[in-house]
Amino acid sequence: MKIVFKELTLGELIILHDSYFESGEPDAPLKRFSEMSPLEQKLALEVYSPEFHFAAWSGEKLIGFVGVYPDKEPINVGIFYIIHPSFRGQGYFASLLEALIAHCRSKYPHYKYIRALTRKENLASVRGLSKASFTYNGECVEELPQLVSYSEYLLSI
Structure with a gap:
């Protein structure tokens, strides 16, 4: 299945925000978009820069979202991805990673x-x-509101 990345519309930005809120990730937003004040909404939308998100x-289906975060020094390009829950377990992640790798390269x-x-x-x-040939590179800890341990995976460009 072919995955295409498109510029985010306002509606998609809100879906992205709420999908991330629902993900349970430690750095996820604390409120749904509709529960935020107008100022909080404005600040939340600024997080999802159209240059990097x-x-x-897949065809006519919005299956998820990706982000690309290049370091200032040309070493790492960080990636972010969310597959909408209704599309998980159907092979979309492999196709999404393939498209994301091609985009980064x-x-x-x-x-x-x-x-x-x-x-x-x-x-x-x-x-x-692992299936996309990323190599485990150890654990790293990020300080969010609490300390969170992540596994780091790297793939040569």
């Missing part, structure tokens, strides 16, 4: 690695990254 489409050829962080409890993500 895209809607992921095309847009950031002078970088060394594509970097993905996932919690080790997220077995689907761990399996998908």
